[in-house]
Amino acid sequence: MKKVNMKLFIYFFIFFLLLTLGLFFVQDLLGARTLKENLIQASKNQISYTDKMLHVGINEANMYGVQYTADPAVRFYQSQIKELGIYDAQMKKVAISNRLDDRLLSSNAVESIAIYWKSSDVFISTSPGRFTKDIFVNVTKRRWQTINDGLYFFSVYPYIHQPKDPKNIQYIVGVKIKTSYLTSLLEESFNESGSKAFFLVNRHSVISDQSVSKAIVEKIKKNARPDPEKVTEFNYQTGDNQYYILTKYIEPIDTFLVTYTRTNEFLNPLKQINQVFSLSIVVILVIGLILIFLFYRNFYQNVHLLRTKFYQVEQGDYSARITDKQNNEFNRLFKGFNYMVIQIQALFASLKVETELRRNAEVKQLQAQINPHFLYNSLFFIMSMAKTSPDAVIKMSKHLAEYYRYMTKKDSQEVTLASELELADHYLSIMSLCKRIDYEINLPPELREHTMMPLIIQPIVENAIQHGIEERQGAHRVSINVQALGSLALITISNDGKGLTPDEIQELVMKVGKAQPPRGKNGVGLWNVNHRLINTFGEESKLNFITNDWGGLSVSFLIDFSLTGGVKHAVANSR
Template identity: 30%
Template structure:
């Protein structure tokens, strides 16, 4: 079917291939552009996020330096002995420290509060909500978030006092608000605390982003990932604050950022499809004017191939193909006349050759049988003589029907079984095995195809070797051919002798050589034609192996 429309399919495939190649090249270019743009967006967002985190860490470090500078103040150094001062000195010292901390808080750009807890007098110095003592077990210098007060707090404990620095989370929200550009949505995240969003954020999106991002943050200080939320891809950048231990996260809808390029790509695909459809119209025109006449000619040639020599092309194409049609009809008429003259002569010659080759086998077998009967009569083995006589009569009944040169493999095996039964009577050490698949027993084969090979195994192989006694016949179906193997454990042949024998059976028959193997080989070539023949080699049993093979027939196409 494909061969008939090869030209049409070739043009169609060429048009499709050209369109596909252009689309692939354009897609590759677009993908490179998308990757470049995405990398630029990722790099810019990550740099902006890095600047945000650096600014955050700078402010936090400034607050840490305030606590360090306060600890170095001489008045703060008096706190370990404040309990031995009189009331006036205690009040004066606390007021001086309060004023100093108040001035230091205002000196920083961030809103913050600094206070000192004097453990000698159990009193906070500075503006502190509540009068509770510092919590125990808090690591010195580590910033923690108080979810209730929304304050970040750090404690620095010294001998006799504890410095506390706090700032509200609004400081972080102001940083996030300043970092918002376009569609990005930055926020701060810590696994043990609530998310800090900017004031215009969509907290629902940030929660969904975090559900995808959280498993990816383990052990990473910064990076970028693409996560999908409800079918939308987001480019997420993150960086961990060195001072707070929080992650600054910024995400951007990747599809919206790349939408112009993607839209251009779709427009180009639509244009390619339209060009392909236009090419299809041209191909269909060529199909009607060129391919249809070619198919008509191919159909006529195929009919001639299958023997329909009376076929004539009556189609009119109204172009140069009409001349080809006329020439085809003239050629078909000449072939038909020639076939009628030659066909009968070829059939008669072929049948005569088959009958001649088959007749050459019968005397060869008869000589061996008569010689056996003579020997058995001398030995007084009447049972073997009777069996030989009966099977010889069955054999000639089978072989003298020259009008039927072909038989079923099952019947051929029956003759082989009779022959081996007779030989078993003559040689007690002889035994045989026949293993043929049921599906092969109904195959048509030339008469006396197997029996001469079995006879050679017995006479030339087993009789010439004292301990030999096994003949095995096996059949095998392969994907494209059938195989019949006759092997024995007899004397066998050398590699050189096998090669010489193979060369001789391929030559014309001579009076100096036996005719059995040559005869079988020639009949295989006549009946099964190509890809059939005979292989001779060493058997796994120790003797000789002869394999006949021929191709399995294929159904002819309509």
């Protein structure tokens, strides 16, 4: 809790309100889904019950058809009437008809039964006006059929071996299901649930106890699949009304049992409650945001302004001022900040002047350390070679002139990398005239015009000659290599002179890294270069010493060109 600031508190408040809204909407979705699933499950149970009861009626009709197809009185009727007189034959027919009527008295599902003997064209029906002979004309095998929106089951004789040729059929038994039986099943199963149901027979005829949606009927006709193993679900929307539809295919009679429920009636009350709650949350969110805005404007914004100005000062912008006028306690705090920055700016101005003076004195001191001894040796060389080798004198004089022109005119705090290496080239050329010195300087063209501090490379090259090559017999090689590393440059000066042991290298590192320069003249140049690099570019740019493949010493350091500049030097040295 101690780490919670105002911004985190604002974020937490908004997140908490949005989370509450999100959780409520998730609860709403889960509640609506659960309610819908329960309704669907209830409808499935109703479909299952209706399906079972319908199969009872179907099985009953099948049983009657099979029973009278195999009945001996029906089977031998044609052969018997040929031997009987007209009266006895009529009485035989009446007896069969009475048996059919008696059977229907105990049936709730079967409306009528009829038998038709094709060869004798004899027809018996329990409902002569509705179950007529012409219905049997096109019957060719045992099956269910829909005729004039009526549902019929036909059974033919011979029964066991169904005749392939319709001419071999001796008689047909037809059983018609009551339409009222089907509608009573729908009424019993669905009317109390708020759902509507109907039978779609052969994708054509609709049987229902009430009016049904024509659009839903058409959708079932197009989309329903005859799968007797499962109940198929559909979602359907027309206008503002949403429905879920369940269908069950009843294979024996090629009929779909369909039920559909309008979900708006169940979900609208739940949505109204959600809308009231959501409106309440929105009101709370608006009020909370208004309070946060007032707090932000009167407190947090001022704190943020103060923090921004402090950051500007931290980055070196001492002209930062707070000009906002506040009618609260922040006004006094802003005045104190402005006074503090004015004092800091004045302090750094004087520090910068002092730093520049110290830097100039440092450079002049370095020049004084380098120039006298080098000048003496060069003049003695000219004197000794004046009579014997005029060309050597000319070369020496040229390089010496260029060398001292650079030394006397470079009072700027920045030079190019190319000019600094030209100074080293003049120095090594002069030294190669006095003794055997082979040297090479490798500078990538893209780094030539990059700026750096003056007199960084020259002291290291001079140290390589004086303390490396001159102290090892036969040593004569010097290499200066510059390698580009993005915005950095790695500069390495190597020689094949006297190398150093690991302990001596460690001692040298400690010597040039001390806060105070070493006593005497030895090591002052390297100490000066090392501290100038660290003050300007940081600790990672300090001098590194390693033994190279020649057995001599290699000195390397990094220069960050993105940090070069006179202001940077001043700030770095003021730390």
